[in-house]
Amino acid sequence: MRFEREGIDTLTADGELLLTLLASFAQEESHSLSQNVTWAIRRRFAKGGTNSFWIYGYTWTGCGFTVNEDEADIVRLLFSNYLEGISPEKTATWLNANGYHSRSGGKFYGSGSCDAC
The missing domain is CATH 1.20.5 (Single alpha-helices involved in coiled-coils or other helix-helix interfaces)
Structure with a gap:
């Protein structure tokens, strides 16, 4: 060459x-x-910072984060299910079956992906 x-x-x-x-x-x-x-x-x-202003369970207010209670309930469920040994796939299936959506309205997946999170 x-x-x-x-x-x-x-x-x-x-x-x-x-x-x-x-x-x-x-x-x-x-x-x-x-x-x-x-x-x-x-x-x-x-230093307590983040690599993103879009963290599920929180809302960026321009100078800091505040807890988004609707999303925080889902985050608490995720951690609770993890500690109980429930797989991410089962948790995602349960969330989708019960009408929960990602921040943008997409589905949850056990792999960590989502429809346009």
Whole structure:
């Protein structure tokens, strides 16, 4: 393979070496960026912050969160069922059968996914 802009020809030993080095640099930069983002998120959590303004069971008021009691009841049920050993799939089935919906009106799923949560 020949990269015209970079002047790299992978058929030569020099070209192969250069391509390997560039790929290594790119991989290390990606890894470093990932570590920095992870560090920032953990630091925000340690200070009591969040990574989102959309947390089920709470409503963002512009300067903080308040408990959304309708959603909080569902969150309490989820934790209670978890502690009782009830599977997420059974809990989701029960919530859907009893007319509960995600914040956007979608269904609940045991996998953690939902219809446009």
